[in-house]
Amino acid sequence: MKAPLLALIFLLELAMLAAAAWWGFTLDAGWSVRLLAGLGAPLLIAVVWGTFCSPRATVSLPAPAKMAVQAACFVTGGVLLALAGHPVPAVLLVALWAVDKTLLRLAGDPA
Template structure:
């Protein structure tokens, strides 16, 4: 179950990147702004994840701070989907992340 939860969290991380692109490409703006946002948002999200949220983050955060960053990151993905006109998808993204965090906490192998 733990490995399945890890696979799901990875897919949800990718979904946040997709949400950033989806939001950017659906902006009510000119094509140049949509392309810039559609490419730029996922790049910025990925950079932030690599610096603070990843397992081997460039800036390791203590447990509670890392969890807070990850929560903010996934909520941002949900909000981007909401802004792109997909509120159910946004809520599902955040809800699945919360459920997955619970499963990971309950099934994590002990050291």
């Protein structure tokens, strides 16, 4: 049961990054601002995720703090997707992450 849940959470992480990029590239601004936001927002989320949440994270956090950082990243991705004009997929992104994370916890995955 854990393998499909882990695969789903990985796909949701990619969707979170894509949501941040979508927001940036669809801003009503000049191309340089769209380029900076479209590349910068997912890069910032990826750096935070890699530093605190990935299996090879450079900063080891206690489980509740790690969960809080993960939630903040997904909520940020959801908000950015909603700001890009897609509120339903934004809610689905965050809700699917929460359900998958809960099921992974029940399956015994501490991360």
